[in-house]
Structure formats: structure tokens, C-alpha cells
Amino acid sequence: MPEAEGLKETIAVEEAAEPSTQYCTFRFENELYGIEIDQIQEIINLQRIFPVPRAPNYIMGVINLRGNIVPVIDIKPILKLPLWKQDVNSRIVLINAENVIVGIVVDEIGDVVSLTGSKIEPLDIKQDDERSKFLMGISKLPDKVLVILDARRIIDDTKLGAA
């Protein structure tokens, strides 16, 4: 996976006085996304997902996480990307969003990157695009553009009965 290797070299972003935030990165096909590390509880291997009948298409189902029922969602359709497909390096990223743990499926986990606020640029997207509230900005890494997501917001907004 060239993307992942490229990433490894980018870990050390300058450590200036400006406070930096750590982001866990992951891949959807050729695109790189990042989620603030504070929002992530843990990353697990793909395991059997039990589909929830009648749930919307982005809800893949639930997993049995050490005896707890944890929903797993595919955020790709929410971001207007094609549906997620399982791959050898697929993982589930468990997001911790105020009393709810929700897993999201990703193609592959990349490295953790540290970014200062000035490294993150606002995204050029129309305000009325419903995705805009989920996208916190982009950051140009040496060989790739990182799109930073607000995973908690995605979970809050896609919760059943939220709308």
C-alpha cells in the first residue's frame, strides 16, 4: 500500500510552539481521512457484523464487542462516496461520541499525524452541502491531502431518529 508507506515518513511534522492535535488517519480507496484521536476509543480487526433489518443503508449492523452491542456504520455514503467494500486490511474504528460507541469501517489504517492549527485549511465546499458540517478541513501532507472529519458530528447526525 503506497499510501500507508508514504504516510510513515510524514509523522514528524514540525513541533513548533503552536499546540498540535493528533489525528488518526485511514484510507478510503485512494483518499486519506483523519479523525481527532480523542474521538477514537480503539481500532479493531474486522469481525462478523450482524445486519440490522430495516435499518438505513449506511448502518451495516452490529458487532458483539466483548459482550456489548456496538453498531457499525459505513460513513462513505454519508460523504457521498460509493459504498464500502471489504478488503484485506479493513478495520473497524470505534468512535466514542458522548455515551455512544459506534464503529466505522475503513479500508486501511494509516499513521497518527500531529498537526498544528495553522496546518489545517478550511475546505472549499458549498455551505449548503450537507457534508460541510462533517468536514473540519484539509491538510496538505507532503505527498497526500488529508481530509479531517468530525466523526462525533457524523454519529450525532446519523443516529436513528435524529432527524
Next chain:
Amino acid sequence: MAKSFDKSAIIEFFLIEAGDHLTNLNNNLLVLENDPRNIELIDSLFRDAHTLKGSSAMMGFGIISDVSHRAEDILESARSGQLTPDRDIMNFLFEVLDTVKILLDDISSGRKEDATLRDAINRKYEILINREKTEEKVEADDESIERVYKSLDKIFVEKEGQESDVVDMEGAFKEVEEEKEEAIEDVPAKIERPMDSRHAGRRVADVSDLEKRVIRVQIDQLSNLMNLVGELVVNRNRLIGQLEHVKDIRDELVKGKARLLKVVKDFESKYEFSMSPMSFSSTGKKSSEAKSSSGHLESFHELEFDRYDDFNLLSRKLVEITNDMSEIMESLSDFFNKIDEGTLHISKITTNLQQEITSVRMVEIEKLFQRFSRLVRDVSQSENKKVRLEFVGGETKIDKAIFELISDPLVHIIRNAISHGIEMPHDRKLSGKDDTGVVFVRAYQEGNNVVIEIGDDGKGIDPDSVREAAVEKGYIAKSEEKTLTDEDAINLIFLPGFSTSKEISAISGRGVGMDVVRTNITKMNGQIEVHTEIGLGTKFIIKLPATLAVSQALIIKSMEQEFAVPLNLIDETTRISQRDIDYVAGSEVINLRNKIIPFIRLNNILNLDVKKEVSRSSTELYPTLILKLADKKIALMVDEIIVQEEIVVKGMGNYLKNIGLFSGAAISGEGNVRFIIDTASLIEESLLTGKKAVGVKTSLRPEEKASDAAAASTVKKREMLLEKPKVIIVDDSISIRKYVSHFLTRAGYEVEVASDGFEALNKIGQTKVDLIVTDLEMPVMHGYELIAELKRVPDLSKIPIIVLTSRAGEKHRQKAFEMGAQEYVVKPFEEDVLIESIKKLLK
């Protein structure tokens, strides 16, 4: 007061403590009402009010403090004999209790205290005081509370900057108590409290003594514990299942060992010693070699000297190895037995643990009864009725979670009993009854259930007036009125929005109907029944599970997925064929013992995208659950009923909370998630929406009944979709059986195994098999015999057969095809090859 003081943890304790004081006050006030001159009681009331005042003031809840101060003042006067607790005073005190309760609720839900409540109490207090004309005393008390505040300020100032933990707070509490005790000394009531300081000291000691034995635990923590124990139970069951499997292997091992020993013995007896060279016809060469190597012995007669050739040596070696193997198998077998014992032990401990933790969550229902005394008093007073409340079985224990959930429904039923059931005293006398009505609450344990009966000896429910009201409100048609049995008519009271009372009174008609009562009870997996007799009274019987954490459910399969259906609403299970299904207004119904009930296919409810499944073969029997909620029944068709099991109920979590159709999930022994079907709402919705769009907010497509004709041709295909094809593997080798069944199961087939043709025939006779995979060489009945037998029976002759053998010869192959086998696979083989053949034949 100190701003930086972090009280959040202590507020929790304060709320618990205040709750206890309120309960004490409530109970004692009720007793006092009948015994107004009981000084001891007044004393105890005073102490509770006093402590409540003190601790709330210290926590900074000035309004609770002020309000309880008013109660304290009144009780003070009562204690000193200045006034006698009459009805007005009692009502005032009860009102104070209610106010404090509201204020505590405010605090626990994070709101500010409502200051207007204090004003209301103060106004009423003034009225009472003016009536009693005891102004001087009030002044004195005001003075004393001012001093208390001062001392409080002092404490907080002193404590400021220090680390504030509970111990500190306790110290502070004590200080306040003491200061306040002193302040109260001024009050002219010394005679009643002779040894004040010692009294106070003892009280503190009592508390710490209690603390030594009792610890308060958050209900959430207990629930977590319960959840873990549930997991333990489920995993234990899984372990036991696996152990059964190990036992099977052990048995196979023992059998294998016996066979091996026998063969080796035979071999040994034949070849232990050399025999005449003539007997080795096939191995002549070897034997001659042996001979040449032992050339020196040619002069001996055969019986004169044991001569060993390769065969003899092989035989001896074989015997040795077999003996070694046998010993290893023996110790392996012993080891299995020991694991077995260990598991049994763990199993017992788990069961005990489960029982113990369950019992920790149990509360005596007596505590619930106490809440009703006050209710009955208030309601009967406002309705001018005389009512006596009777409790039986207060010692019955019930899960704390249920305890809280059942409280409101019971309150509602009791209100109803008093305002609708019990007659006015005058009317009661006319009908020859005692003028005091009786409302009784009885609780008792019945198996895994707790039964609560609530009844009255009032006028009962008149089925005719229920019928009338039902017609009037449009619940039933005028024509239905006559056909409805009395029982069915009474059950109409459980319909949403139904209430027989002509006018809505403030007390009984609070917008919550019997339907809400019933819904709440079914949510807890409980049931409610009503029995009534005109003129004699009404009785509600509520059956509740003793615990919510573990419940009984039927595991069913639908759309290739397992689901759990709570047992409480399953009336019966049955099998329905296509012929039994009728249509009413486009919806499927069945006739169950002369009652038409909606027929619902779970597959259709679960799957919105796939075309409606209209029919299968007309003779096939569909497994169907009859669900019953009060008098309403529906038939729910599933693909398969698997087993009845104990499940640990888990919530769906916040994210999926609004999924609707499922009330939670359970995890099977294998770790699979099974959703729990919310049967109560399934029934409700299927009836409300005219049976069609069951539990679905998005309505189902209208084209549902279009393809009746097309259905017949797709019958076969559907069956395949719905049920896993069953394959039987016949082979005398256990490893082949295990291996093949493993990968076939994984490939989505249901697998049976048999170790020879005879066993296979037996199994095929018992269950329907879609395909047979058989070996050729087997003991008892070999493969060709099996094929011949199968072809002889018309029912079985159509089942496709795959021969799986190590015989690669054309002769064997030819014979198999001649006899009627469809495929011939030679061992060793590729998994894919076999699966492909199976797929091809099952098409």
C-alpha cells in the same frame, strides 16, 4: 459560601439521605394521623425534619432548608404541647413533604430550586401560625436558624482551601449538628429530651454501625455486574456445548482404540512367530529373504526355534506401539474426564453467582406498598370516600428495575379502584356493605414470576356500560356490540384512550389510561388480566418476571438470521399451511379456532426491499407463533423455530434506540447477536394500522398481492432461499466426516453425518435430506448397498448422490454410475470440487 467547593459527589449522598428522611416522615405522619398524641412519634418526626433542614442548609439548598424548617417549627410546637396535630396541620406537613420532594427532584435533575414553592409554604405557615397565635416562638426560631447559618458560614470559610472530601464533610456535618443541637436547647422543650447530648452521640454511632454492614451501590453498577454474569452464564453454556463435542471425540477415540487393539491382536496371533514358508504366498520373497538371513538355523525344526522374519518383527513393533498408544489414549480420556469435573464445578459456581447477584438487586415490595398509603389517604379524602388499604405479601422480593417501573401503573390502578370502584359510603350501606371500602394489594411469588393482585370490593365494571362507551367512542361497531362476550368487552378498557368515567376527575383521569398501564407492563415482559363482578368488585392480576436481566425467549430464524421472541406474549406455537390462509381486505388472516386473526410473515416485516413472499408450496406447514396481548392475537410466521433459551437482554444503545421493531439484543452462546423482537408493539401496530404496515413507518408497497400465479413456479427456488439445503455425509472415517461437514457448514449447508450405510438410511428416514455424499468401503453396509437401498424406495430415489472415495479405478466409477450415483469424486479432493458438484446437483 465557598464557591470552589465541589459538591457534586456529595450531593448524591445528600439526595439519598434526604430521600430516607422523607420516607420516614411520610410513614410516621401516616401513623400520627391516627395517633395524634404520640409524643415519641412527634419526636422522631421532629428529628427527621431537623436533620433534613440542617443537611440541606449545609449543602447550600436554602429553599429545602427553609421549607423543612417550617415543618420543624410546627413539630416543635406539637412536641411542646402548644398545638395538637389536627387535620389542617397534617395536611400542611404532607404538603411540606411534597414540596421537598419536588425540590429534591429539581436538584437531582440539575435544576435550581424553585423559590416560589417556599413562598407558598410560608404563606400557608403564616395562616396556621396566626390561627395558633404563637408569634414569639417564630421569632425565637428565626433567631436560631440565623445562628445556624452563621455557624455554617464559619465552617465553610474554615474548610476553604482544604481538600474537600467526604470525610471532611462528615466532620462538618457533625459540627453543624452539634451547633444546632445547642441552638435548640433554648427552645422550651427540655423535659421531652432529657439526655440531649448523649442522644445526639448515639445517633451518630448508629449511622456508623449501619455503615459497617451496609454499602449503597449505584443501580447502574449492579446492572453492569448483572450483565457480566449474564455473559458468564452464556459462555458457560457454550463451554458445556463444546465439552459435549469433546466427549464425542473421546468416545470415538475409545472405539478407535478398541478396533486398533483387536486388529493388532489378530495380526499378532497370526504372525507373532514365523510359519511354514508356504503360508506366505503373497510375501514369499520377503520370507525367503528372512530365511536366508537366518541361515544358521536351517537345521532346526520350525517348532524348535522361534525364527523372526520381517513380518514377525513388524507384528511385535506394532503391538508395542499399540500398547503405548493405548496408554496415551487412556490418559487423554482421564484428562477429558477431569475437565468435565472442573467444568461442572465452574458451572455450579456461576449459577450461584447469578443467583446471588440477582438477589442483591431484589427489593422487598413492602417499600412500594408504603408509597400507596399516602395515595389512598389523599384520593379517598378528596372523593369523600372511606377506604381501607390492605397489604399482603410485603416480603415478596422483586427486581429493583421492575420495582421502579411498576410503581406508576400500580398507582394508576389504585386511583381507579378508589374513584371508580369503591362506592360512596351511603351507597355502600344501601347495598349492604360496610361503609368503608377495601382496596387490597397482594403480592406473591409464583415460579419465576411475581404476581401482584390489586382489587377492591366496589361496584365492579359493568360490561354493558363498557360496550356502550365503546360504541359511542367508535371503538366497535354497533353490530359488534351484541356479539362481544363479557370478557372481551371488559378487555376493551385496555384500548388506547378508553376510559369509562363520564367526567375526567383531577385524580383518576390524568390522561394516562389503562392502555399505558398495559404497555408498561408488557414492556417489562409482564402480563395483566382483569376479573370483575358487578356489585362485588374488580381485581387486576399482574404477572411480572422476578428479574429483568435474564429472561426466557424462543429463538427463531427468519431471513437467514436468528431472532429472539420473548416468551411472555407467545400464546402458543403452531404450523399453518397455505390453505389455512384467507384474505380480508387484501391482508392475510387465518382462522384460529373460529377466531379470525391477522397473519403476518416476519420475513416481510424484516425485509422491505425484497418482493413480498406470497406463497410457498400449498401443503407445506409454516412454523407460526400465536402472539397474544390482552384479547388481541396475531399469528406471526417464521422460517424456523429453533429452541427455547434463557437470554441476557441488552439494550440497542443510543445510536439504534429508535429502530422500533427491536427492543434489544441478546448474544448467543457462539457469540452471535440476536435481536429481540418487540412483540408488544408488533401486535399493537399490526392491529392499529389495519394489519398491513406492521411496525413500519414507511408503508409497504401496494403491489404485494400481484404475483399469485407466478408464485407457484418460484416455490422451489424460494424454499432453497429460505432453508439451508441438508447434506448427509456417509463415511466410516471420522476425520473425513469432520472435515467435510466443517467446510460444507461454512459453505452454508446443513450437515448430517453417518458412519455407515445403515446409519445413513436411518437418518434419511427421519429427516428430509437434499443430497447424499457417500464413501464406498464402509463396515455394516457399504456404499453400493446404500445406493441400491435408496433407489429401491421411491421417495428416496430422487435424492442426488455423490460418491466420495479413494478408489480411483474406472471399474468402481462405472459401477457407481450404473447404480444411480450422479457424481464421483476421488479422495484426496479439493473442497471447491465437491462444493461445485453439490451446487450443480441441487440446482
